[in-house]
Amino acid sequence: MFKGLQGALSSLGHRVIEGIWRIGAGARLFSYICFYLPEIFKRPRLIVREIFSTGVLSLLIIIVSAFFVGMVLGLQGYNTLQKYGSSESIGVLVALSLVRELGPVVTALLFAGRAGTAITAEIGLMKATEQLSAMEMMAVSPVARVIAPRFWAGVISMPILAALFSMVGVLGGYFVAVPIVGVDSGAFWSQMQASVDFRDDIVNGVMKSLVFGVVCTMIALFEGYDAPPTAEGVSRATTRTVVNSSLAVLGLDFILTALMIGA
Amino acid sequence: MSDNIVEIDNLSFGYKGRLLHKGINMVFPRGKVVAIMGGSGSGKTTLLRLIGGQLNPNVGEVRVDGDVVHKQSLDGLYQLRRKMGMLFQFGALFTDLSVYENVAFPIREHTDLPESMVRDFVMLKLNAVGLRGARNLMPTELSGGMARRVALARAVALDPQIIMYDEPFAGLDPISMGVVCNLIRSLNDALGATSIVVTHDVHETFTFVDYVYFVSGGVVVAEGTPEELTNSDKPFVHQFVHGEADGPVPFHYPAPDYKREVLRGHDV
Amino acid sequence: MERTTIDLWVGVFLALGLAAIFGLALKVGNLTSSNVGETYTVTAAFENIGGLKPHAPVKSAGVVIGRVDGIVFDSKDYEAKVTIKLDKRYQFSKETSASIFTAGLLGEQYIGLETGYDEEKLQSGDKIKHTQSAVVLEKMISQFLYNKASDTKSSDTSKAAE
Structure with missing residues (x-):
């Protein structure tokens, strides 16, 4: 009994220490990335390539999910709002929920699953097959050549994907509200425009997705860079990327929302 | 300027208190091909990483061209590594780049040559390893031996003074093995470089190296030219060179008495 | 510098992103009326x-x-x-x-x-x-x-x- 408790406590302690250690190591990696910032401007081509694999290849999943999310919001919103005789407000509901919350958050979750795992697996395998070591031995810093371009590509891609998600989602809501349930098109847009504020809603949404971009990409990169160079290690790291990114996104979303509403 | 390009001086290294190397001394004269041999797990690859500055020794030092490796700043270390080329055990080619781009990689990273000159260099190196025709293939389309040769072309792309080979023969068929042996010797002589070969393939290695170090239990147990070692009557060298199963290097991992362990739980 | 298909796609991606942000600002938001x-x-x-x-x-x-x-x-x-x-x-x-x-x-x-x-x-x-x-x-x-x-x-x- 006592022994079991002791074991549980000591494993808890180990996990806490491990967690703190990893946060510190992640911060160090981040500082290296910032240190190599000038290198990146010398070779924008590297970032372009990474934007292709993180951003462009995520386009399909983002657009399709956004359209469906928008349509569902439209249907559910209509169902509820028509009871109060205010089905024209459907545009407001769809736009505000997308721009403020669903756009940045769902995009970040999809990004973690689509692009984050790819980054972790790729870097983990590059490490396992000694490609990173080989680069170091060629006097080329893997952080400058491999890690940093992926980081900046992720930070650039995320707000763009989130903005696309919101826009396509609004179109999805429009598609349900106007042609299908028959809300007036003018009322749909004008009510939306009257209630969605550029600075308070749209800019804040973009800022959120920027923060999520930094966090999700950083987690994916760190898990890959830190993965034990074995098949099992890489697969565990990939799982951790999704779990940690999702937790970080949802937790940070709360903090950011509190800050933005408070401000 | 010293005659030795790499000197390892009283070097000890280990992980978490378990020492892998216990006071190793080696010298690698300029222009020679030197082999480091030893059983699996004797820390041969670690020695290469210590020379390349990817690991730092606990005691002692490694000097490359007179500079102590582990006392360099990051910039200094990168300057030193510009003098080295390393062939990794399985090639470690960049899987997202073609053969051509792999060989061009160090040239593009470290020079600002125009594309036409990069192309000439890459073709020269690929021709030296006989794979000029494979330049548009991706690394996954290559056989193990071909990948090793491409990696070799990449390692020598910038004409290094030191070329390090980590198990260059592991997993190769006899023909590829012979090809790689010849390449190591001919590239070394053509570039006027010094080669350090880490391997446990006695017969292949003895045909082309100038000098051999035997490492076991963290120390250099024997050294000499291949002829001296073949005729050596030191028990370890004899066992290793002739591939005997049991000898000074025991067949069994240290374990309790076999009879007692088998009969555990029975009354004897 | 030779152009590649990747450049084209990334260009499309960035243009789409800009269009989305503009669309949000003008069509969804009230940038036109507030500023x-x-x-x-x-x-x-x-x-x-x-x-x-x-x-x-x-x-x-x-x-x-x-x-x-x-x-x-x-x-x-x-x-x-x-x-x-x-x-x-x-x-x-x-x-x-x-x-x-x-x-x-x-x-x-x-x-x-x-x-x-x-x-x-x-x-x-x-x-x-x-x-x-x-x-x-x-x-x-x-x-x-x-x-x-x-x-x-x-x-x-x-x-x-x-």
Whole structure:
């Protein structure tokens, strides 16, 4: 009994220490990335390539999910709002929920699953097959050549994907509200425009997705860079990327929302 | 300027208190091909990483061209590594780049040559390893031996003074093995470089190296030219060179008495 | 520098992103109506602002002509001091009065301006003198109940007088 408790406590302690250690190591990696910032401007081509694999290849999943999310919001919103005789407000509901919350958050979750795992697996395998070591031995810093371009590509891609998600989602809501349930098109847009504020809603949404971009990409990169160079290690790291990114996104979303509403 | 390009001086290294190397001394004269041999797990690859500055020794030092490796700043270390080329055990080619781009990689990273000159260099190196025709293939389309040769072309792309080979023969068929042996010797002589070969393939290695170090239990147990070692009557060298199963290097991992362990739980 | 298909796709991606942000700003958001060039600032003091918030619209004849910039409590007069940004294109008389209205029964609150007859125009930094506070629902209900009670009482007394 006592022994079991002791074991549980000591494993808890180990996990806490491990967690703190990893946060510190992640911060160090981040500082290296910032240190190599000038290198990146010398070779924008590297970032372009990474934007292709993180951003462009995520386009399909983002657009399709956004359209469906928008349509569902439209249907559910209509169902509820028509009871109060205010089905024209459907545009407001769809736009505000997308721009403020669903756009940045769902995009970040999809990004973690689509692009984050790819980054972790790729870097983990590059490490396992000694490609990173080989680069170091060629006097080329893997952080400058491999890690940093992926980081900046992720930070650039995320707000763009989130903005696309919101826009396509609004179109999805429009598609349900106007042609299908028959809300007036003018009322749909004008009510939306009257209630969605550029600075308070749209800019804040973009800022959120920027923060999520930094966090999700950083987690994916760190898990890959830190993965034990074995098949099992890489697969565990990939799982951790999704779990940690999702937790970080949802937790940070709360903090950011509190800050933005408070401000 | 010293005659030795790499000197390892009283070097000890280990992980978490378990020492892998216990006071190793080696010298690698300029222009020679030197082999480091030893059983699996004797820390041969670690020695290469210590020379390349990817690991730092606990005691002692490694000097490359007179500079102590582990006392360099990051910039200094990168300057030193510009003098080295390393062939990794399985090639470690960049899987997202073609053969051509792999060989061009160090040239593009470290020079600002125009594309036409990069192309000439890459073709020269690929021709030296006989794979000029494979330049548009991706690394996954290559056989193990071909990948090793491409990696070799990449390692020598910038004409290094030191070329390090980590198990260059592991997993190769006899023909590829012979090809790689010849390449190591001919590239070394053509570039006027010094080669350090880490391997446990006695017969292949003895045909082309100038000098051999035997490492076991963290120390250099024997050294000499291949002829001296073949005729050596030191028990370890004899066992290793002739591939005997049991000898000074025991067949069994240290374990309790076999009879007692088998009969555990029975009354004897 | 030779171009590749990847460049093309990344270009498409970035253009789509820009288009989405523009679309959000112009079609979904109110960038067109809130950011109308130059503004001038006036203040107005209200006894009670009800649920008025910064960024709330300021309307005249139902047209949005400005926004509420800030609200502070004036601890000298125990009033709410509201700063309003008005569009430079619209000029108002010095005698303008400001009232706080509610859009619909439960909608957001806004400030309505009604111009006066004074020839002199409001300048930046001026104070709107005539103000009417927000209607507080609770006050209205209690007043209604009180009136109702006194009505019944007076009708009772009149009955008694008969």
